[in-house]
Amino acid sequence: MSNLIEVPIVPELLRGLVELEDTGRGLRPHRLPSWARTQAADPQLDMAESQPSGVRLVFRTCATRLELETIPTKREYVGAPVRPDGIHDLVVDGVLANQGSVPGGDTLVIDMSAGSFEHRQGDPGTIRFDRLAAGEKLVEIWLPHDEATVLVALRADAAVAPAPRDAPVWLHHGSSISQGSNATHPTGTWPAVAARRAGLDLLNLGVGGSALVDPFTARxxxxxxxxxxxxxxxxxxxxxDLVRLRGFRAAVHGFLDTIREGHPETPLLLISPILCPIHEQVPGPSLPDMSALQEGRLSFVAGGSSDEVAVGKLTLESIRAELERIVDERAPSDPHLAHLDGRELYGAADAEELPLPDALHPDGATHRRIGERFAQWMTGTAGWVPPTDH
Structure with a gap:
């Protein structure tokens, strides 16, 4: 499409990230800063935070044709089925208008049994969106929530301008469930569903395997x-199976103390885990279900024993009780701190109807349910934000 013009990818066009790295091959959005990644020195964290969940290009334009050239990183799990390519969502004036994937790219080969990661370099690819409606419009290109992406070039057949930021910024931190594991597309992760319904500007710091109450995340x-x-x-x-109860309690208090240094009166919500039957009363670690892998499925089992709870090993039941206790203890001096039991978002009845496919992560329909319920909590029960028509 020779009549397309190159649009500089400047920070003003991007939402939902903390840092933008020039890799020499293009721009990589990060959801944690470089100093934090250095402190962690963890390939799992590096992989998860570079997957741009919630990151999107946002601009106003009269363009009817767009191209986005990127270098995706496809993941291959040894012994597991081939993963589908990451999805890009095109949202026009608040409505999901199109979707697509970028072919090619790099490959990350992960051996869960050995705990190893191998990176293989590939070529850039391009996704095209044609036949957009004429006239000025608000365009959002949501990057894949589960596929690391380097931005190489943006092209359009009309001028592009950054859109004003006029919505409250909602910063959410959580695990792979918050990042969007098993969601089918980027606006289908539960935080994206909730943010769009509540009219919020999402910054999703959900990082798969790395919601570990780390001090660098709090900072x-x-x-x-x-x-x-x-x-x-x-x-x-x-x-x-990271810490025992004593260590968890102190870590959460310290995590909250650090956040309050920069946000002394910002509404702050502590959410306990959604229902996960394998770990309700049985501690971790979570281990790959080898019998499922032999059948070509990825699933997980609890590797601990319920007998270990007495010596301080953590289960989801004990964590929920501790988080509620911590909020109650801090409430007299922190009136802007609240608690939400995660089972209000996904509980026993939901597990009967929509069981977790791999025993840890919700599927696309469950992500939507959780997101809709959380949006209702924010706009209704909690009154965090006024209701919107999104």
Missing amino acids: TIRDTRADLISLKLGINVVNQ
Whole structure:
């Protein structure tokens, strides 16, 4: 399409990220800053935070044709089925108008049994959106929530201008469920569903496997602009069998203390885990279900024993009780802190109707249900934001 013009990808066109890295091949959005990634020194965190869940290009234009050239990173899990390509969502004036994937790109080969990661470099690819309606419009291109993406070029057949930022910024931190694992497209993750329904500007700091109450995450949140903050903590601590009850309690208090240094009166919500039957009463770690892998399925089992709870090993039941206790203790001095039991978003009845396909992560329909319920909580029960027509 020779009549397309090159549009510089400047930070003003991007939402939902903390940092933009020039890789030499293009621009990589990050949801954690470089100093935090250095402190973690964790390939799992590097992979998850570079998957741009909630990151989108947002602009006003009269263009009827758009191209986005990127370098995606496809994931291959040894012994598991081939994963589908990441999806880009095109949203025009608030309505999902088109979807598509970028072919080619790099490949990350992950061996869960060995804990190894191998990166293979590939070529850029391009996604095209044609036949957009004429006239000026608000365009959002949501990047894949589960596929790391380097932005190479944006092209359009008309001028592009950054859109004004006029919505409250909602910063959310959580696990792979918050990042969107098993959601089918980027505006289908539960935080994206909730944000769009409530009319909020989403900054999704959900990082698969890495909602571990890390001090560097708390400092990132402390130093980032936000009008509303929510924290969904617990499942990853159990997944990794990271700490005992005593350590978890102190870590959460410290996490909240750090955030309050930068956001002393910002509405702050602590959300406990949604229902996850394998870990309700059985501690971690979470382990791949090898029998499922032999059948070509990815699933998980609890690797701990309920007998270990007595010595402080964490289950989801004990974490929920502790998070509620922490909020109650802090409430007299922090009236802007609230608590939400995650089972109000996905509980026992939901698990009967919509079981977790891999025993850990909700599917697309469940993401939508959780997002709709959380939007209702924010706009109704909690009164965080006024209702909208989104």
